[in-house]
Amino acid sequence: MTAIANLLYVTLKSALRDRILHAMFGVSLVLLLLVPSLSVFSMRQVQELSITLSLSAVSVALLLLATLLGASSIWRDVERRYTSSILGLPISRGTYVLGKYAGIASVLVASAFLLGVASTLVIALSAGAHPSDMPVRWPNVWTAVVFDTLKYLLLAALAMLFSSLSTSFFLPFFGTISIYLAGSASQDVYEYITGPYGKTLSPVFRWLAHVVYYIIPNFSAFNLKVLAVYGLLLPWNGLLYTFCYFLVYTALVLVICVWIFSRRELP
Amino acid sequence: MNALDIQNLSRVYKGKKGREVQALSGLNLTIGQGEVFGFLGPNGAGKSTTIKTVTGQIRPTEGMAYVFGTPVAEASGRMRIGYLPENPSFYDFMTAREYLLLVGRTFRMPEDRIAAETVRVLNLLELEEAADRPMRGYSKGMVQRLGLAQALLHDPDLYILDEPMSGLDPLGRALVKRVIKELKEKGKTVFFSTHIINDVEVICDRLGVINKGRLLAVDSVANVLERGAEGYLIQISHHGTTTEEVFIPKDRLKAFMAEMVASDASIERIEPMRKDLEEFFLGLVRGGDDAARQ
Numbered sequence: 001m002t003a004i005a006n007l008l009y010v011t012l013k014s015a016l017r018d019r020i021l022h023a024m025f026g027v028s029l030v031l032l033l034l035v036p037s038l039s040v041f042s043m044r045q046v047q048e049l050s051i052t053l054s055l056s057a058v059s060v061a062l063l064l065l066a067t068l069l070g071a072s073s074i075w076r077d078v079e080r081r082y083t084s085s086i087l088g089l090p091i092s093r094g095t096y097v098l099g100k101y102a103g104i105a106s107v108l109v110a111s112a113f114l115l116g117v118a119s120t121l122v123i124a125l126s127a128g129a130h131p132s133d134m135p136v137r138w139p140n141v142w143t144a145v146v147f148d149t150l151k152y153l154l155l156a157a158l159a160m161l162f163s164s165l166s167t168s169f170f171l172p173f174f175g176t177i178s179i180y181l182a183g184s185a186s187q188d189v190y191e192y193i194t195g196p197y198g199k200t201l202s203p204v205f206r207w208l209a210h211v212v213y214y215i216i217p218n219f220s221a222f223n224l225k226v227l228a229v230y231g232l233l234l235p236w237n238g239l240l241y242t243f244c245y246f247l248v249y250t251a252l253v254l255v256i257c258v259w260i261f262s263r264r265e266l267p
Numbered sequence: 268m269n270a271l272d273i274q275n276l277s278r279v280y281k282g283k284k285g286r287e288v289q290a291l292s293g294l295n296l297t298i299g300q301g302e303v304f305g306f307l308g309p310n311g312a313g314k315s316t317t318i319k320t321v322t323g324q325i326r327p328t329e330g331m332a333y334v335f336g337t338p339v340a341e342a343s344g345r346m347r348i349g350y351l352p353e354n355p356s357f358y359d360f361m362t363a364r365e366y367l368l369l370v371g372r373t374f375r376m377p378e379d380r381i382a383a384e385t386v387r388v389l390n391l392l393e394l395e396e397a398a399d400r401p402m403r404g405y406s407k408g409m410v411q412r413l414g415l416a417q418a419l420l421h422d423p424d425l426y427i428l429d430e431p432m433s434g435l436d437p438l439g440r441a442l443v444k445r446v447i448k449e450l451k452e453k454g455k456t457v458f459f460s461t462h463i464i465n466d467v468e469v470i471c472d473r474l475g476v477i478n479k480g481r482l483l484a485v486d487s488v489a490n491v492l493e494r495g496a497e498g499y500l501i502q503i504s505h506h507g508t509t510t511e512e513v514f515i516p517k518d519r520l521k522a523f524m525a526e527m528v529a530s531d532a533s534i535e536r537i538e539p540m541r542k543d544l545e546e547f548f549l550g551l552v553r554g555g556d557d558a559a560r561q
């Protein structure tokens with residue numbers, strides 16, 4: 001446990017000293033600050049638009065953070081031979097992977113918290129200036145941010161899995177982006193194929209689509225933007241199910257990542 | 268219990284297109300506690316492969332290695348080792364002091380001991396001035412010295428050092444030799460690889476020579492040096508005017524000295540003539556090559 005905490009601390013430190021991440025975080029905050037003035041353009045639905053834009057800005061920032069941090073994690077340490085010094089200490093490969101993930105996850109959670117606070121201020125400002133018929137349902141907005149964070153925690157685990165296999169930036173980076181796009185679209189595609197149109201497809205293709213649907217993560221389940229914008233009732237059962245899905249999927253990805261990295265031949 | 272016990276260790280690297288490199292074949296070696304052991308071999312001999320296997324960095328194809336009786340495959344087996352990898356590389360966004368803190372915590376040292384030991388090793392390796400700068404800006408020799416510092420921090424009983432003098436200037440080399448001698452005086456065990464023969468002669472108790480993955484010889488340094496002594500080159504002067512040099516074989520020295528005492532000539536200089544470690548080493552390595560060619 002302490003070993004994981006030590007590595008978490010190292011990963012955190014490396015992220016905090018990374019100029020690119022500073023810049024990204026700064027840009028996200030600036031984007032959020034632009035939200036009130038942008039929302040005014042919609043004339044009627046200022047409050048709704050400010051929620052949409054804020055949540056989107058948070059989402060994009062977390063997507064970039066998760067992808068960059070996860071995709072530049074393990075392979076880079078191997079390439080720079082940091083692993084030869086760090087794994088020469090009494091640290092197992094499993095501890096190394098988990099510590100690294102814990103560090104990335106902490107950065108994501110802390111960023112999500114800060115961006116969440118900024119969004120709250122921005123939305124409150126916009127909604128205060130141009131109130132809607134219905135007050136903002138804050139628990140919905142915050143739950144949306146929390147589930148967005150879970151989504152990117154899972155994505156970061158996947159990015160690390162690619163990193164543990166790779167020797168360069170390409171596979172982890174583009175692999176993560178691809179799986180993100182596929183995972184965000186998979187629900188729609190699945191519903192399309194299982195709908196009336198699916199009857200015209202060959203059974204093999206339908207079976208394959210099912211398999212793919214169950215293998216790649218279903219990211220759309222984590223998207224609560226609509227609930228936040230229109231202040232709909234939160235479906236607690238569904239959310240609990242999504243949370244368990246997140247736990248199981250992430251744990252599985254990390255186990256595979258540890259397994260692969262433990263077998264990897266290091267220089 | 269032996270500090271290090273290597274049993275029938277073999278390692279094959281699988282390259283591309285099924286090409287295989289036998290980097291180590293059937294290595295057997297035990298290092299007793301309190302011993303300083305020099306592991307000599309030319310480039311590509313298998314020194315680093317041995318050391319990486321012994322510290323659990325790579326898996327052997329065959330055989331086992333134990334550190335104080337613990338198999339090295341487990342991370343906990345490294346608790347009692349101070350390990351310096353070959354051409355080490357450390358997280359370059361950290362300062363030396365931060366890295367040493369990480370190392371100390373990893374070895375579960377109490378915080379106050381980490382602080383005290385950090386001061387000690389930074390002092391010892393003359394790194395105090397650079398200690399609070401990110402390692403990104405360190406020279407090669409500074410990184411190497413930090414590598415030694417982090418191996419010394421938790422005061423382990425066994426030191427496994429892969430080319431500890433590499434990249435160091437003459438001052439740094441002398442420093443490392445002094446450090447190893449001090450470790451020996453404290454009863455620590457040191458196993459280090461090198462291809463610089465002089466280093467071995469000065470600081471080691473025993474040496475092993477490896478080439479092409481095979482251990483060619485293991486012997487005490489004293490033995491090798493003594494076996495190598497062949498005779499003496501003696502410069503004599505007659506009445507302080509004419510000088511001459513004579514070669515006296517080892518077994519004739521006593522008799523020659525007696526003659527000298529009786530005569531009126533005086534001895535100006537005596538130089539031992541011997542096959543030194545270098546010749547011993549070259550002989551073994553070349554001999555191995557010749558044997559392989561036949």
Ligand SMILES: Nc1ncnc2c1ncn2[C@@H]1O[C@H](COP(=O)(O)OP(=O)(O)OP(=O)(O)O)[C@@H](O)[C@H]1O
Pocket residue numbers: 267280281282288289290308309310311312313314315316317353462
């Ligand atoms: N990762 C690897 N893949 C393939 N072959 C390797 C690998 N590492 C080492 N070898 C081969 O194994 C042999 C032994 O290498 P090793 O690094 O142990 O030598 P060494 O004695 O440490 O040499 P040096 O003095 O140059 O450091 C060499 O022939 C080398 O080419």
Ligand SMILES: [Mg+2]
Pocket residue numbers: 314315316353429
């Ligand atoms: Mg080597």
